[in-house]
């Protein structure tokens with residue numbers, strides 16, 4: 338890294354603790370998380386992750402046993418150098434600063450644990466996701482086979498398992514076949530995060546590496562655990578492994594299980610299409626997961642090509658009147674005789690709430706309970722066509738959400754999970770802590786917790802991908818005012834959307850680019 342100066346500054350956006358839920362306790366009055374920054378020439382910034390030696394400067398390091406491993410000993414480049422970093426942004430202008438970088442993941446020549454000293458714990462938290470078992474398996478096998486670690490424990494049933502359950506011993510033999518199964522062999526849960534109790538358990542059991550697999554909520558919990566571990570001065574690496582079927586975790590390219598979920602979602606869309614095609618004015622409505630982020634719906638729509646309308650939380654829609662969904666449905670049925678609507682579960686929540694009288698409820702982790710937009714939408718469409726006796730429709734509503742989440746990971750996710758798990762354990766062995774591991778522009782990197790927890794990853798509807806969806810479905814864009822576009826642009830504040838090549842991105846940023854039907858006038862319209 339070029340003439341880097343290390344500065345440690347308090348993070349302007351520290352780990353946020355939303356209103357405390359009764360099942361979620363954190364230690365009081367913790368100092369805000371620190372940013373560990375290094376700068377270099379040309380506007381280069383390394384957002385580094387904590388290291389055990391930051392607060393335990395006397396820690397001994399050892400030669401990495403992998404240097405004698407047949408798979409790693411021949412090619413020196415397998416070991417990651419201290420200056421290897423991964424750029425957060427790779428699409429840049431000629432005059433752009435080099436910008437933010439993260440520490441590259443992978444094995445280091447020196448490690449801070451002797452194999453027989455390691456006592457590793459693995460926990461899975463939050464909702465299910467294809468690939469959880471693969472990550473668990475690869476952590477166990479990787480630690481054992483590469484570093485000779487023999488004390489590896491599973492924490493059962495999520496965070497609360499740290500203090501409410503016994504641990505289970507994990508060995509390469511006991512996890513050998515688990516990657517072929519959906520779910521998590523360790524069990525999972527929402528709520529139950531009590532930082533003090535969790536760290537007491539870590540301390541009492543002598544655990545010195547914790548691998549915490551879970552989504553945005555889990556990573557916030559992992560950040561609290563890391564802060565407390567550091568405050569107590571424990572030699573314990575706290576590593577977050579990002580899991581989310583919704584793909585809502587910021588910074589990383591995509592989360593494991595997402596690919597498998599999209600593949601499975603496409604099967605549901607296929608079924609909806611078959612049903613719709615076979616009936617008079619057949620309509621298939623498919624609800625997919627996506628609490629705040631519509632990635633599964635967007636990708637499944639693009640993968641399928643049979644979808645006539647894709648509704649996601651990031652793009653508000655409306656039913657009645659000119660340019661509304663019902664007008665569009667009528668037109669599509671007249672033109673094609675059938676249609677398929679894909680709706681992400683978090684889409685149109687404001688509309689559903691307006692017409693129903695449900696009180697706000699939350700799950701044990703404090704996540705807002707969603708109203709069933711699929712059921713609501715299906716009813717609204719039925720009601721609309723009931724008023725037109727000369728226009729009979731047949732509507733089938735498919736909700737495959739839990740079937741999608743429960744499948745085992747597919748081939749590409751299995752490879753991804755393996756890389757992720759290995760990157761995680763190499764980082765812990767090298768003494769890094771307080772980080773989430775994940776692919777950034779195709780390279781595995783160590784990302785500080787605050788980066789992961791400060792915001793959620795959402796579909797940016799001013800990006801090319803959403804324009805692609807609109808092109809493929811030819812649905813209304815539902816953006817009627819410049820305000821809507823402004824709001825959409827604000828969602829990606831950190832990376833302002835400037836056209837990189839003249840015309841690119843700007844295509845959709847201008848509401849006047851929508852024609853009278855709300856369709857994009859982009860020359861590619863079917």
Ligand SMILES: Nc1ncnc2c1ncn2[C@@H]1O[C@H](COP(=O)(O)OP(=O)(O)O)[C@@H](O)[C@H]1O
Pocket residue numbers: 353354355360361363462463464495496497526527528529530551552553554555556557558559561580581701702704
């Ligand atoms: N802000 C937070 N601070 C500490 N722990 C949290 C926080 N949010 C969620 N958690 C804990 O993380 C775990 C999983 O969170 P949840 O939101 O259910 O799923 P996910 O991690 O998949 O988003 C739960 O045990 C929950 O108590």
Ligand SMILES: O=P(O)(O)OC[C@H]1O[C@](O)(COP(=O)(O)O)[C@@H](O)[C@@H]1O
Pocket residue numbers: 463464465552553554580581582583626627628682700742
């Ligand atoms: O019914 P559950 O288990 O609470 O899960 C429902 C939620 O879990 C998810 O699949 C994933 O959410 P998390 O990754 O935050 O756990 C959401 O898409 C969905 O809203």
Ligand SMILES: [Mg+2]
Pocket residue numbers: 463552553554
């Ligand atoms: Mg979540």
